[in-house]
Amino acid sequence: MRVIYILWLRQIKRFFRAKSRIFGAIGQPLLFLVALGYGIGSIYAKAGQGNYLEFLVPGIMAQTVLFSAMFYGAMIMFDRQFGFLKETLVAPVSRLKIMLGGALGGATTAVIQGLLVLIISLALGFRPEHWALVPVAIAILSLLAIAIACFSSAIGSFVQDMQGFQAINQLLVFPLYFLSGALYPLDHVPTWLRIVAEFNPMSYAVDAMRDTLIGQTHFGLIKDLIVLFIVVIAMISFGAYRFRHIEA
Amino acid sequence: MSVKKPVIKVTNVTKEFGKFTAVSDVSFSVAKGELFALLGPNGAGKSTTIKMLTTLLQPTSGSLELAGHNVVEDSDAARRSFGIVFQDPSLDSEMTAYENMELHAALYGVAKKGVAKRIQTLLTLVELWDRRKTQVKNFSGGMKRRLEIARGLLHYPHVLFLDEPTLGLDTQTRNLLWDYVKKLSHEEGMTVFFTTHYLEEAEAVADRIAIIDHGKLVALGTTKQLTTETKTKTLEQAYLALTGKTVRDEQVDSHENWRSIRRSRAMR
Numbered sequence: 001m002r003v004i005y006i007l008w009l010r011q012i013k014r015f016f017r018a019k020s021r022i023f024g025a026i027g028q029p030l031l032f033l034v035a036l037g038y039g040i041g042s043i044y045a046k047a048g049q050g051n052y053l054e055f056l057v058p059g060i061m062a063q064t065v066l067f068s069a070m071f072y073g074a075m076i077m078f079d080r081q082f083g084f085l086k087e088t089l090v091a092p093v094s095r096l097k098i099m100l101g102g103a104l105g106g107a108t109t110a111v112i113q114g115l116l117v118l119i120i121s122l123a124l125g126f127r128p129e130h131w132a133l134v135p136v137a138i139a140i141l142s143l144l145a146i147a148i149a150c151f152s153s154a155i156g157s158f159v160q161d162m163q164g165f166q167a168i169n170q171l172l173v174f175p176l177y178f179l180s181g182a183l184y185p186l187d188h189v190p191t192w193l194r195i196v197a198e199f200n201p202m203s204y205a206v207d208a209m210r211d212t213l214i215g216q217t218h219f220g221l222i223k224d225l226i227v228l229f230i231v232v233i234a235m236i237s238f239g240a241y242r243f244r245h246i247e248a
Numbered sequence: 249m250s251v252k253k254p255v256i257k258v259t260n261v262t263k264e265f266g267k268f269t270a271v272s273d274v275s276f277s278v279a280k281g282e283l284f285a286l287l288g289p290n291g292a293g294k295s296t297t298i299k300m301l302t303t304l305l306q307p308t309s310g311s312l313e314l315a316g317h318n319v320v321e322d323s324d325a326a327r328r329s330f331g332i333v334f335q336d337p338s339l340d341s342e343m344t345a346y347e348n349m350e351l352h353a354a355l356y357g358v359a360k361k362g363v364a365k366r367i368q369t370l371l372t373l374v375e376l377w378d379r380r381k382t383q384v385k386n387f388s389g390g391m392k393r394r395l396e397i398a399r400g401l402l403h404y405p406h407v408l409f410l411d412e413p414t415l416g417l418d419t420q421t422r423n424l425l426w427d428y429v430k431k432l433s434h435e436e437g438m439t440v441f442f443t444t445h446y447l448e449e450a451e452a453v454a455d456r457i458a459i460i461d462h463g464k465l466v467a468l469g470t471t472k473q474l475t476t477e478t479k480t481k482t483l484e485q486a487y488l489a490l491t492g493k494t495v496r497d498e499q500v501d502s503h504e505n506w507r508s509i510r511r512s513r514a515m516r
Contacts, residue, residue, distance in 0.1 A: 093357075
């Protein structure tokens with residue numbers, strides 16, 4: 001546990017020391033909230049769908065966590081480039097602990113950024129339906145963050161250069177996000193898009209967030225949580241497997 | 249080539265990368281407390297030998313022992329028995345000197361009780377205690393090297409590996425660094441195994457010197473033994489007599505060869 005804790009703490013310290021990372025992490029979600037929330041909000045309301053900002057906030061929180069947790073893979077690449085990875089790989093500890101410590105740290109910083117988006121949303125007028133369910137929403141965000149951070153560990157383990165990492169990142173992250181229902185309800189989309197969304201684990205995280213924060217759901221919370229737990233276990237296993245083969 | 253009570257024991261070790269043989273049937277032993285230098289031209293097999301000894305590579309054949317632990321079969325115990333200063337920096341530059349030490353202590357399972365005192369002792373020894381709260385990115389190259397040596401000693405290793413530790417450092421810093429190593433070796437009673445391209449450093453520091461070329465061990469002994477054997481006057485002359493004057497291209501450490509190294513690396 002000590003190894004996992006110290007590697008987790010390292011990620012937290014690095015995050016709070018890099019002020020630009022914090023501002024950068026908030027900038028993009030804020031733009032989405034303001035541009036989409038106010039830009040499309042009036043059309044959404046006219047269509048009789050209610051408050052778009054309210055609908056959008058859970059999706060933007062999930063988006064923030066998705067993008068931020070994926071950044072952990074880039075941290076592995078930096079560690080490789082600047083030599084620190086070797087220090088961990090020659091240490092007498094299992095690769096699983098090394099992977100978990102870093103990934104949990106990356107997941108924690110991602111959740112912190114998701115919470116910052118929630119605070120900004122509150123300032124913009126968003127109000128959760130039940131405040132008591134906010135901790136549940138944070139737990140859901142944490143599950144998503146752990147799954148994505150472990151997945152990015154796996155990517156960072158075998159991709160050797162930053163350009164390659166960014167290419168894979170964009171290839172995977174944007175479809176995960178845009179096809180998840182984070183920006184639009186899945187109830188009225190074409191059948192093909194609904195089928196794609198059903199195979200997209202991000203859809204279940206967004207849906208669970210929306211259920212706990214504004215009381216709207218497409219799949220149902222139980223199904224969302226079952227899928228999320230399966231994805232978390234699968235991603236931890238995948239990350240651990242790939243990290244065993246990591247190269248310094 | 250054997251010595252009493254070896255802390256490092258390399259027996260008939262060969263390392264192949266496809267058709268390329270980086271290390272060929274190498275055997276030697278290093279005694280407790282010895283300062284041992286492994287010299288050789290670029291691509292001779294020095295780094296491959298260190299990587300095998302430090303569990304980063306597995307030998308194709310032969311056996312390696314560190315402090316009585318088989319490096320392949322008992323890699324965790326072997327890893328606890330050595331500290332290493334890599335050729336390239338391996339510190340977290342965003343963390344402070346103290347935090348880097350704390351992190352290493354956790355990775356190596358150093359008992360929490362007494363770790364603060366141990367860190368203070370080592371940072372004081374390398375004259376970095378006053379800078380313990382400074383982020384490493386603000387350190388000079390020499391300070392980083394000193395910190396890496398202190399970090400490598402934190403878990404009471406039997407052996408300290410130094411892979412070209414003075415590369416890129418100015419003369420003053422190099423001298424200071426070797427003074428530290430000798431002092432630490434004396435005070436901690438540990439074995440120091442190092443590679444260097446600076447022959448005068450090996451001559452001044454090492455108790456014994458091994459010379460490797462084309463993956464084969466071509467000589468082993470004290471400076472006096474090597475000069476006598478080659479009928480030369482200095483270590484540099486002996487070295488050139490044994491390895492020739494042809495400029496070598498790096499083979500093993502080239503990018504392409506490293507790709508094959510990575511593919512063949514045995515994982516935990």
